[in-house]
Amino acid sequence: xxxxxxxxxxxxxxxxxxxxxxxxxxxxxxxxxxxxxxxxxxxxxxxxxxxxxxxxxxxxxxxxxxxxxxxxxxxxxxxxxxxxxxxxxxxxxxxxxxxxxxxxxxxxxxxxxxxxxxxxxxxxxxxxxxxxxxxxxxxxxxxxxxxxxxxxxxxxxxxxxxxxxxxxxxxxxxxxxxxxxxxxxxxxxxxxxxxxxxxxxxxxxxxxxxxxxxxxxxxxxxxxxxxxxxxxxxxxxxxxxxxxxxxxxxxxxxxxxxxxxxxxxxxxxxxxxxxxxxxxxxxxxxxxxxxxxx
Amino acid sequence: xxxxxxxxxxxxxxxxxxxxxxxxxxxxxxxxxxxxxxxxxxxxxxxxxxxxxxxxxxxxxxxxxxxxxxxxxxxxxxxxxxxxxxxxxxxxxxxxxxxxxxxxxxxxxxxxxxxxxxxxxxxxxxxxxxxxxxxxxxxxxxxxxxxxxxxxxxxxxxxxxxxxxxxxxxxxxxxxxxxxxxxxxxxxxxxxxxxxxxxxxxxxxxxxxxxxxxxxxxxxxxxxxxxxxxxxxxxxxxxxxxxxxxxxxxxxxxxxxxxxxxxxxxxxxxxxxxxxxxxxxxxxxxxxxxxxxxxxxxxxxxxxxxxxxxxxxxxxxxxxxxxxxxxxxxxxxxxxxxxxxxxxxxxxxxxxxxxxxxxxxxxxxxxxxxxxxxxxxxxxxxxxxxxxxxxxxxxxxxxxxxxxxxxxxxxxxxxxxxxxxxxxxxxxxxxxxxxxxxxxxxxxxxxxxxxxxxxxxxxxxxxxxxxxxxxxxxxxxxxxxxxxxxxxxxxxxxxxxxxxxxxxxxxxxxxxxxxxxxxxxxxxxxxxxxxxxxxxxxxxxxxxxxxxxxxxxxxxxxxxxxxxxxxxxxxxxxxxxxxxxxxxxxxxxxxxxxxxxxxxxxxxxxxxxxxxxxxxxxxxxxxxxxxxxxxxxxxxxxxxxxxxxxxxxxxxxxxxxxxxxxxxxxxxxxxxxxxxxxxxxxxxxxxxxxxxxxxx
Numbered sequence: 001x002x003x004x005x006x007x008x009x010x011x012x013x014x015x016x017x018x019x020x021x022x023x024x025x026x027x028x029x030x031x032x033x034x035x036x037x038x039x040x041x042x043x044x045x046x047x048x049x050x051x052x053x054x055x056x057x058x059x060x061x062x063x064x065x066x067x068x069x070x071x072x073x074x075x076x077x078x079x080x081x082x083x084x085x086x087x088x089x090x091x092x093x094x095x096x097x098x099x100x101x102x103x104x105x106x107x108x109x110x111x112x113x114x115x116x117x118x119x120x121x122x123x124x125x126x127x128x129x130x131x132x133x134x135x136x137x138x139x140x141x142x143x144x145x146x147x148x149x150x151x152x153x154x155x156x157x158x159x160x161x162x163x164x165x166x167x168x169x170x171x172x173x174x175x176x177x178x179x180x181x182x183x184x185x186x187x188x189x190x191x192x193x194x195x196x197x198x199x200x201x202x203x204x205x206x207x208x209x210x211x212x213x214x215x216x217x218x219x220x221x222x223x224x225x226x227x228x229x230x231x232x233x234x235x236x237x238x239x240x241x242x243x244x245x246x247x248x249x250x251x252x253x254x255x256x257x258x259x260x261x262x263x264x265x266x267x268x269x270x271x272x273x274x275x276x277x278x279x280x281x282x283x284x285x286x287x288x289x290x291x292x293x294x
Numbered sequence: 295x296x297x298x299x300x301x302x303x304x305x306x307x308x309x310x311x312x313x314x315x316x317x318x319x320x321x322x323x324x325x326x327x328x329x330x331x332x333x334x335x336x337x338x339x340x341x342x343x344x345x346x347x348x349x350x351x352x353x354x355x356x357x358x359x360x361x362x363x364x365x366x367x368x369x370x371x372x373x374x375x376x377x378x379x380x381x382x383x384x385x386x387x388x389x390x391x392x393x394x395x396x397x398x399x400x401x402x403x404x405x406x407x408x409x410x411x412x413x414x415x416x417x418x419x420x421x422x423x424x425x426x427x428x429x430x431x432x433x434x435x436x437x438x439x440x441x442x443x444x445x446x447x448x449x450x451x452x453x454x455x456x457x458x459x460x461x462x463x464x465x466x467x468x469x470x471x472x473x474x475x476x477x478x479x480x481x482x483x484x485x486x487x488x489x490x491x492x493x494x495x496x497x498x499x500x501x502x503x504x505x506x507x508x509x510x511x512x513x514x515x516x517x518x519x520x521x522x523x524x525x526x527x528x529x530x531x532x533x534x535x536x537x538x539x540x541x542x543x544x545x546x547x548x549x550x551x552x553x554x555x556x557x558x559x560x561x562x563x564x565x566x567x568x569x570x571x572x573x574x575x576x577x578x579x580x581x582x583x584x585x586x587x588x589x590x591x592x593x594x595x596x597x598x599x600x601x602x603x604x605x606x607x608x609x610x611x612x613x614x615x616x617x618x619x620x621x622x623x624x625x626x627x628x629x630x631x632x633x634x635x636x637x638x639x640x641x642x643x644x645x646x647x648x649x650x651x652x653x654x655x656x657x658x659x660x661x662x663x664x665x666x667x668x669x670x671x672x673x674x675x676x677x678x679x680x681x682x683x684x685x686x687x688x689x690x691x692x693x694x695x696x697x698x699x700x701x702x703x704x705x706x707x708x709x710x711x712x713x714x715x716x717x718x719x720x721x722x723x724x725x726x727x728x729x730x731x732x733x734x735x736x737x738x739x740x741x742x743x744x745x746x747x748x749x750x751x752x753x754x755x756x757x758x759x760x761x762x763x764x765x766x767x768x769x770x771x772x773x774x775x776x777x778x779x780x781x782x783x784x785x786x787x788x789x790x791x792x793x794x795x796x797x798x799x800x801x802x803x804x805x806x807x808x809x810x811x812x813x814x815x816x817x818x819x820x821x822x823x824x825x826x827x828x829x830x831x832x833x834x835x836x837x838x839x840x841x842x843x844x845x846x847x848x849x850x851x852x853x854x855x856x857x858x859x860x861x862x863x864x865x866x867x868x869x870x871x872x873x874x875x876x877x878x879x880x881x882x883x884x885x886x887x888x889x890x891x892x893x894x895x896x897x898x899x900x901x902x903x904x905x906x907x908x909x910x911x912x913x914x915x916x917x918x919x920x921x922x923x924x925x926x927x928x929x930x931x932x933x934x935x936x937x938x939x940x941x942x943x944x945x946x947x948x949x950x951x952x953x954x955x956x957x958x959x960x961x962x963x964x965x966x967x968x969x970x971x972x973x974x975x976x977x978x979x980x981x982x983x984x985x986x987x988x989x990x
Contacts, residue, residue, distance in 0.1 A: 090329030100329070186329060216330040224323040229331045236331065237323050238338050242345050246337035251330065 045069040053140060079120040079178060080137045082169055083108045084162075084196070085154065086183030087128035089230040092156030095215035096275050103274045104182035104211045105151040110282060111180060112151075116144045124150055127165050129158030134172065159231045162192025170199055178205040184212055185258055193258065197265035207268040207285070210258060214275050219247045298369035305364025312356040348987055355984040362977035366970040385426045386485025386519060387443045389474035390418050390450075393492030394434035394457065395465030396935040400493065400526055400533070401617045407493060407526035408460040414491045414523040419450050426487075429477050430454070433470035433492075434461035440477040462620055462909055463868035464934040467498035468506070475506035475518055482511055486518035493526040496941040497934045501949045520950045522957045528940075532562030534569065534587060535621035535936040536613050541628050544598050549663055550630045551600035556611040558595060560587035561937035573597045575609035604632040606923035608911030621936055625911040627863065627926035631665040634854035637684040638668055639676030641692030641720040642830075651691045651718065654837035655829045658846040666850045673720075681706040685854035690829050691718025694725030704733045708818030712853025716825040717741075717789045718832060735799030735815030735824050736791035742809065743787045757785035757834075759811050761804040768814070768852045769802055772841060779841030785811070787833040788826040821853050863927035870904035872896070873925050879916055886912030886929070903927075 045061060046052070048068035061069040085108050091101040098106075108124070115122040116139060123137030124147055135150055162183065169179055179199050185192070185208075193208075200206045215221075221240035228235045240247075255271070262269035268288065272281050297303065328334065392415050398408040415430070422428050427443035430453050471488060478486045486508045492498065507515040538557035547553075554573060560566045565588050572582035581597045601607050606629055613622040636659060642651035652670055659668040671679060673692045677699040681687060687706065689695075692715075695703065707713050715726075715734065723738035731737050745755035759780055764773045772780045780803070790809050803812040805826075813824040827834040829846070836842050865871035875881055881901045884891040887910035893903040906912070906929040914925035947955045 093327065093329035184329060186332065213329070216328075221326070226323040226325045227328045227331050227334050228325055230327050230329050234331060234335070235325075236335050236338055238334060242348075243334065243337040243341050246341045247333055250333045250336050250340075254333065 044072050046072050079115070080123070080173070080176075081111070081115050081120060081178040081180065082123045082125055082137055082173055083111060084125040084165055084169060084179065084181045084183070085127065085151065086160050086162065086181070086185075086187075087126060087154045087156050088160040088184075088187065089156050089158055090184055090186045091211070093213050093216070093230060094274065095213050098274050099156070100184055100211045100213055100274055101154065101156045103272060103278065104209065105154055106278055107209060107211075107272065107281065108180070108182055109148050109151050110278065112144055112147045114282075115139075116141060122147060125165055125169055126150060126154055127160040127162070128154060128156070130160065132165055132168060134168065136172070137177070156230075160187060162187055163195040166192065166195035166199060170202060173199075173202075173204060176203050176205070178207065180207045180209060182209045182211055184216075185210055193261060197261060197267050200265045200267050205268075206265070207270065208258070208262050209270045209272050209281075209285075210255075211272045211274065214273055217251065217273065219244050219251070296371050298371070300368055302364050302367035302369075305367060306361055308364065309357050309360040311360055312353050316353070352984060352987055355980040355987070358980040359977050359984070362973045362980065366973035366977065368970070370969045370973075384485050385423050385483055386487040387478045387481030387483045388418075388422060388426055388428040388487040388489060389431055389440060389443065389477050390415055390428060390489040391431045391433055391467070391470050391474045391491065392454075392457065393465060393467065393470075393490070393498065394432050394460045395495075395498060396460065396462050396620060396931065397493055397495045397497070397618065397938050398460035398525075399462070399618060399620055400531060400938060401619075402527050402531075406460060410525040411460075411491045411523075412454055412457070414525060415454055416451065418489045418491070418521075418523060419447055419454075422447070425483075427481060427483070429474075431470055431474040431477070432457050433465045433467060433498075434463060439473055443478060443481055461868075461907060462931060463907070464932045465498060466500075467492065468500045468503055471506040475508040478518065479509045484510060486510075486516060487521060488518045489521045489523060491523045491525065493938065494522070494524050494940045494946070495935070495938050497937055499941050499946070499949070501941070501945055505949050505951065517951045517954050520955045522946075522955060524940075524957070526938075531617055531938045532564055533618045533621070533936060533938050534558060534560045534562070534566050534613060534616055535618075535931075535933070536571075536611055536624040537592070537621075537933040537936060539611050539624045539626055539930075541626055543663070544600075547598050547663070548600045549633075549665055550602065550604065551598060551663060552628060552630075553596050553598045554611055554626070555594055555596040556613075556624065557592060558585060558587055558613055559592045559933070559936055560589060561939070563589050565589050570614040571595055571597070572612050573599055573609065574612050575601075575607060580609075601630045604630045606630075606913070606921070606926040608913065608926060608928075610911070618938070620909070621931050623909070624930055625909060625928040627911050627913075627928050629923060629926075631851060633665045633667055634686060634850050635684045636666050636668045636686045636688060636850050636854070637676060637679055637681070638670045638688040638690065639673055639692050640670060640690055641673045642690075642718060643672050651828070651830050651832075653830055654842065655688070655690060655846060658843040659850060661843060661847065664847055666847065677702075681711065684711065686712035686714065686850050688714045688716070688850075690714075690716045691720045691832075693720045694722055694729050697729055700729035700733070703730070704817070707733060707820035707822055710819035710855070712820055712850075712855070713822045714825065714849055714853055715823070716827070716829045718828045718830075721789070723789065733817060733822060735813040735822055736793075736810070739790040739792055741787055742790050745784075745786050747786050752784065752786070757788055757805040757807070757809075757811075759783065759785075759803045760806040761801075761808075763800075763802045766800075766802055768848050769845075771844060771848070776841070779839045780836075780845070783834060783836035783839045783841065785827050785834040785836070791824070791826070821855075823849060823853060863925070865904065865906055865927060865929050867906055867909050867929050867931050869906070870902050871906070871927060871929075873901045873903060873914065873927070875899070875901060875914075875916075875922065875925060879922065881914055881922070881925070882917035882919065883915045884912055885915065886910050888912075888929075 045058060046069065048057065048070050052070045056070045058069045058071050085104055087101055091104060092099050112122045119139050121137035121139040124135040126133040133150070135147060173179070181196050197206060219240060224237065224239045226235060226237045259269050268285070270281065270285050392411060394408065398411060399406045419428065427445055428450060429440045429443040430450050431440040471490065474488055488506070505517065508518050510516045536556050537559045540555040542553050544551040544553040556571060558571065565586065567586050568584045569587065570582055571585055572579045574580065581599045583595055583597055585593055585595045587593045606627055608627045610623045610625045615622055638652055638655065638659065640650065640652045644650040647653055656668070656670060659666050677695050681702060687703065703713060723740055726734070727737045744757040745752045749755060762769050762772060762777065762780060764770055785805065788805065788809065788811065791813065799813050799815045801810040801813055804810050809826065811826045815822045827836065829837055831837055863871065873881065881893060881895070884893050884903050888906060888908035891903060891906065891912065893901055895901050909929050909931050911928050912926065914922045916922055
């Protein structure tokens with residue numbers, strides 16, 4: 001059992017604390033990884049503009065040129081990350097300590113921590129109740145608070161439209177960026193996932209975190225149950241024992257389709273169970289990416 | 295289709311349980327918001343038709359289990375169609391013989407097997423072909439001959455309704471089957487059939503006798519077809535019975551004490567352990583004991599009880615109940631003698647006790663347990679006593695009383711008192727004849743000396759009692775070895791009496807020369823006994839013989855009217871009993887466990903009671919409703935029905951004729967086809983299938 005398992009995280013209130021805990025867990029894991037000793041390299045000067053970090057002001061250049069310049073570094077300039085978080089009603093489902101949305105926001109927050117810590121720009125696209133909220137990528141420490149607060153205020157509600165979100169992200173992202181999608185991918189039809197994956201064709205680095213509850217994966221129900229839809233008024237009464245086999249077949253096909261589509265598009269796919277330690281999820285994800293980079 | 299346990303068919307109602315559970319057990323499903331509901335709906339849609347089929351199969355299998363198990367418990371078996379069988383043999387005149395003997399009262403599952411027999415009889419009537427005439431024969435004691443076969447089925451069924459109970463007697467099935475076969479003689483049909491409904495107890499058959507035959511229309515003897523319809527449990531049902539009861543006075547236990555010895559027989563293959571045997575009077579247990587009886591064995595057990603009340607006591611010895619409780623009780627009626635007050639007038643008292651006239655009489659009359667209360671007086675005082683205080687007066691070697699005393703004695707006897715007169719040196723025949731001549735059974739003549747005690751040939755010359763009226767209650771016990779005490783007594787001297795032409799004088803015992811030794815006579819309501827010798831050793835040595843004590847005891851009881859003047863009356867159920875009521879007494883009713891006991895007076899004054907159908911103690915009342923204690927009697931069961939072992943089927947078939955005997959309910963091979971085993975197999979398969987379906 002790790003300190004960052006679902007039960008422990010559930011006791012931490014708020015995305016901020018949970019994300020930080022996950023991030024620290026990841027960093028602790030990274031000390032043992034090949035990432036150790038990696039540093040940020042100076043790339044160029046840029047004339048100061050309001051909003052730039054004052055701590056990057058190059059005072060020597062000011063003395064030399066009497067103009068304000070700020071330093072720009074290699075990493076900072078290389079990575080812009082947009083994290084798309086699905087906050088549809090179905091993401092509010094939980095059979096254990098954490099709901100899918102809580103897991104998604106915790107992961108997203110931890111990633112934000114990591115990105116901002118290494119001077120990368122992190123932004124959010126939050127989808128909830130059919131609407132979309134955009135927080136553009138920035139690398140400032142202050143922006144991290146904005147991101148975490150936005151994640152914290154997120155509640156599961158209504159349906160979402162991943163396709164629209166994909167189009168929006170494609171429109172907003174300039175150049176090469178990393179797009180992380182946190183969703184259960186339950187929205188109707190395959191169009192949303194396809195559009196998300198199409199971002200890869202624009203040379204974006206796309207990662208799909210497929211967040212699922214163990215109950216959705218194993219369908220452990222025994223007694224006759226009235227299942228209620230979390231996004232509309234649909235309901236159905238079934239004897240779970242009678243349909244379990246069929247359900248698992250259906251769900252297995254769905255997972256295989258998602259995984260296959262991602263693989264075909266060259267997109268990283270991470271299946272995230274809400275009952276597994278989240279730092280392990282991130283470490284697994286980072287290790288895989290590191291391995292691929294080599 | 296036959297069912298061994300038809301009550302189990304009610305269990306088939308359980309077949310409705312799966313449907314009822316489906317209809318009424320609508321548990322509210324737990325609502326559960328679920329993100330992946332789309333997959334649930336798709337799965338449900340995909341499996342709906344398969345689930346419907348599976349559910350239908352489950353209901354079917356469960357219903358099959360609930361149907362098959364109770365049906366199997368009812369133990370159905372396929373019997374051949376009786377009508378079809380009859381068609382192949384041709385119609386036959388039928389006599390249905392219903393065993394109504396005691397053994398048919400055996401309880402199986404709490405009910406007498408006779409009830410099953412009645413059902414079998416109804417079934418046999420129902421299976422008759424329309425063209426088959428039939429008659430019923432009830433096999434019990436006293437049942438009349440059967441009627442000619444007829445076609446009125448309703449009449450037969452009504453007959454059965456009247457025969458609602460088995461009897462309590464032994465039934466001779468040979469006789470009943472013969473009667474039944476004869477009843478078929480007149481039928482024009484070529485076929486003859488006997489249907490025997492019985493427990494087939496071996497005691498009912500005499501297989502050494504010829505089997506029953508009937509005559510065909512040509513007058514030739516034919517063996518009828520025999521259909522056996524056995525009832526009751528297979529094998530040998532356990533049964534124990536009280537088969538005999540002996541009652542003897544037990545004076546050592548005090549006045550009114552009796553020893554009752556019951557003989558218990560265990561006619562089963564299991565030993566009887568700690569069975570309770572009790573003495574009951576009026577439903578109250580007075581004494582009880584426990585006994586073990588080995589399988590097939592017989593044990594005697596005695597219970598001694600002292601009855602406080604006098605007169606007739608009606609009771610029973612009862613063995614703990616078993617499947618045939620009727621033969622576990624044996625009734626009795628015994629007489630407890632009432633106290634008899636005796637005045638002994640001693641005509642020859644002596645200072646030396648052994649010379650006293652009453653030296654031997656006194657201990658004889660005051661023996662332990664005796665109802666006799668004796669008072670001894672000498673002649674002078676005794677003859678002045680108030681005689682009304684006594685039941686009996688003994689004058690032993692008393693000189694002739696004065697006329698006044700003689701008239702008081704005569705009045706005493708006239709009113710019902712008893713008088714015993716023995717002879718001796720003090721007795722003068724002439725003086726006696728003068729004052730008591732009318733009272734005594736005979737007048738005295740003179741004294742005869744047969745021998746002197748000191749004579750060498752005294753054994754040869756002494757008088758001996760050679761003629762004894764043992765049919766008289768007074769001397770009834772002195773038979774067999776007990777007679778020696780009376781017949782071996784030597785009489786050296788005795789009084790001869792006048793000729794026997796006086797009214798009431800009866801010689802109960804006489805010497806070898808024909809001279810009376812003991813006379814009795816009736817005077818008014820009283821009795822007089824005249825003994826020809828002495829009650830001490832002066833003239834005879836009877837006083838030192840074993841017969842002396844009982845003779846004197848019985849003499850006192852007889853003269854006092856307290857002697858049981860008959861053997862203990864017992865009658866076997868199914869027979870009649872002849873009672874001899876006292877003179878001028880007319881029987882008004884006989885009451886006991888049987889209602890409306892028939893009785894009729896015979897010309898000789900006796901009363902014939904019965905036939906008695908129910909065992910138990912009976913009392914007889916006079917016309918005024920007063921109980922006549924001396925006429926009470928017990929009706930007891932025969933012992934033939936105790937052993938309930940069935941007759942060997944092979945022996946029975948051989949007796950009737952192998953080819954003629956069939957057993958109802960058996961097919962051509964003699965066996966019913968058991969269906970219930972297959973039903974259990976089906977139920978097991980259905981249960982297995984249901985389990986497999988549930989696991990899928």
